[in-house]
Amino acid sequence: MAEKKEVLARQVPCQLCPLRKLDIFRPFTPEELDFVSQFKTGEVKVKAGDPLFLEGANCAHLYTLLSGLAFRYKLLPDGRRQILNYCTPGDFLGLQGSVMQEMQHSVEALSDMVLCVFQREGLWRLFESHAGLSFDVTWLAARSEQILDQQLLSVGRRSALERCAHLLLHLLDRLAELGMTSSRATVSIPITQQHIADTLGLSLVHTNRTLGRLMREGAIRWREKEFEILDRSRLAELASEEGALTGATRPLL
Amino acid sequence: MAEKKEVLARQVPCQLCPLRKLDIFRPFTPEELDFVSQFKTGEVKVKAGDPLFLEGANCAHLYTLLSGLAFRYKLLPDGRRQILNYCTPGDFLGLQGSVMQEMQHSVEALSDMVLCVFQREGLWRLFESHAGLSFDVTWLAARSEQILDQQLLSVGRRSALERCAHLLLHLLDRLAELGMTSSRATVSIPITQQHIADTLGLSLVHTNRTLGRLMREGAIRWREKEFEILDRSRLAELASEEGALTGATRPLL
DNA sequence: CGCGACCTTGAGTAGGCTCAATGCCGGTGG
DNA sequence: CCACCGGCATTGAGCCTACTCAAGGTCGCG
Numbered sequence A, B: 001m002a003e004k005k006e007v008l009a010r011q012v013p014c015q016l017c018p019l020r021k022l023d024i025f026r027p028f029t030p031e032e033l034d035f036v037s038q039f040k041t042g043e044v045k046v047k048a049g050d051p052l053f054l055e056g057a058n059c060a061h062l063y064t065l066l067s068g069l070a071f072r073y074k075l076l077p078d079g080r081r082q083i084l085n086y087c088t089p090g091d092f093l094g095l096q097g098s099v100m101q102e103m104q105h106s107v108e109a110l111s112d113m114v115l116c117v118f119q120r121e122g123l124w125r126l127f128e129s130h131a132g133l134s135f136d137v138t139w140l141a142a143r144s145e146q147i148l149d150q151q152l153l154s155v156g157r158r159s160a161l162e163r164c165a166h167l168l169l170h171l172l173d174r175l176a177e178l179g180m181t182s183s184r185a186t187v188s189i190p191i192t193q194q195h196i197a198d199t200l201g202l203s204l205v206h207t208n209r210t211l212g213r214l215m216r217e218g219a220i221r222w223r224e225k226e227f228e229i230l231d232r233s234r235l236a237e238l239a240s241e242e243g244a245l246t247g248a249t250r251p252l253l
Numbered sequence C: 001c002g003c004g005a006c007c008t009t010g011a012g013t014a015g016g017c018t019c020a021a022t023g024c025c026g027g028t029g030g
Numbered sequence D: 001c002c003a004c005c006g007g008c009a010t011t012g013a014g015c016c017t018a019c020t021c022a023a024g025g026t027c028g029c030g
Helices: A030-039 A095-099 A120-129 A131-157 A160-176 A193-200 A204-216 A232-238 B030-039 B095-099 B120-129 B131-157 B160-176 B193-200 B204-216 B232-238
Strands: A005-008 A040-046 A051-053 A061-067 A070-075 A081-087 A106-109 A113-119 A186-188 A220-222 A226-229 B005-008 B040-046 B051-053 B061-067 B070-075 B081-087 B106-109 B113-119 B186-188 B220-222 B226-229
Touching: A030 A040, A030 A120, A030 A131, A061 A095, A061 A120, A070 A193, A070 B131, A081 A131, A081 A193, A081 B131, A095 A120, A095 A131, A095 B131, A113 A120, A120 A131, A120 B131, A131 A160, A131 A193, A131 B070, A131 B081, A131 B095, A131 B120, A131 B131, A160 A186, A160 A193, A160 A204, A160 A226, A160 A232, A193 A204, A204 A220, B030 B040, B030 B120, B030 B131, B061 B095, B061 B120, B070 B193, B081 B131, B081 B193, B095 B120, B095 B131, B113 B120, B120 B131, B131 B160, B131 B193, B160 B186, B160 B193, B160 B204, B160 B226, B160 B232, B193 B204, B204 B220
Parallel strands: none
Antiparallel strands: A005 A040, A040 A113, A051 A106, A061 A113, A070 A081, A070 A106, A186 A226, A220 A226, B005 B040, B040 B113, B051 B106, B061 B113, B070 B081, B070 B106, B186 B226, B220 B226
């Protein structure tokens, strides 16, 4: 309990992984499931607010996020923070650290998380023995690059109002496909306005005012770290959408 | 000549590829070189200003940039453009298009380019038969994600002056490791201030003034699509550097 | 010689920033 | 039970960075 990361004995066998039931994840062959099962060395819990990775560290592990949410970020020497993206269940974390020498960004838990743990060396065995899974790893890397591209477009070229609208829609969509939204379009996500500001490259105050505008317009509701999209089409219009991400089924390691 | 893309018969065998001599690229085994050689189906030339990919297209090819420069970008419906990053020789282009359904960004040549062409299906054979090369593809994907992370940090959290300084240093470093700089720190790169503006999320006018400041400070010189870093340490200081990219040797496909 | 592409510069505006204060919890210790 | 404190949202005021509009200026090219 005093530990930041609580290491657990292996819990759920991959074959029974509840995430895998979602139909956004591509079905794995029994053989693949076997491999992943032994690739996985355990589980770990991280408490909300705790770090999973710290920039500059050389982490020996890879993770698949099983439950909970997190975010990736970078800091400038004087403390300015840029949130790069959000991590949702099914995301494969730590690839950069395994593939390059060290992690160039940090990851922090937004809510309590459970993660599958893999050893760095296991990744190499994965590449040697499973072309399909290797391709999946690459697929996941390409996907997160796409998300980053979108985010960069937003931060670089959209107005504050557009950015907010776009981000909320993006989060809604990502959580919806995981079944993490309540009825309607209500997203429960433990972020503060400071997180949003740091994601969008805005100041806290201005973020607050911009969200206020969206609320007064009746496009969203925001209360207690939970927001609801009331008028999706209005929001999409405000966001200057550029075409959504592919909804293709994805791999889950 | 009337063609946008000029397809050439196979020219240089990979074993003799001049790029491969650079010591930033990891040495390949003869066996790997053989495979890459037959993976490569030809070469293509693209003229400065011409597109290599267009967003939304479903491209059947993958490329390795042999010579010349390009940039990746996205557009908003109303025409605002965000340049995502620059492509330099050795970069592997089109992975997103091969791995996902379609390309979510465009690529345009900055200067005349020569590229190696690979078939999309060849990538699958690569994964099946060459774990090392598969790993390399993933490595390259992870690296471009890192570069994007940096860029996002810049656009989101740095001031105009910091962004300019950071970008110039970044370009200098990337071109220097390829031996594409002249003596000293002179970078010859055919970009306009509009490119810089679209990279940094700034307006053209403000970019001009900011570069002007850097020039008046004596940190850089800019003339005719070519700039020179006169005072690297000053520039680094202005850039609020966050730690450079790994200089590790990289794969070249 | 005129035109197009690009760089410069001026002037005025505004979107977004900082500083600062207030209000609203929920948790904690006295 | 209550007072206090810390984290977060909100709001006002004033400022400044960066944007827009608008004119040139330079250079290369047909």
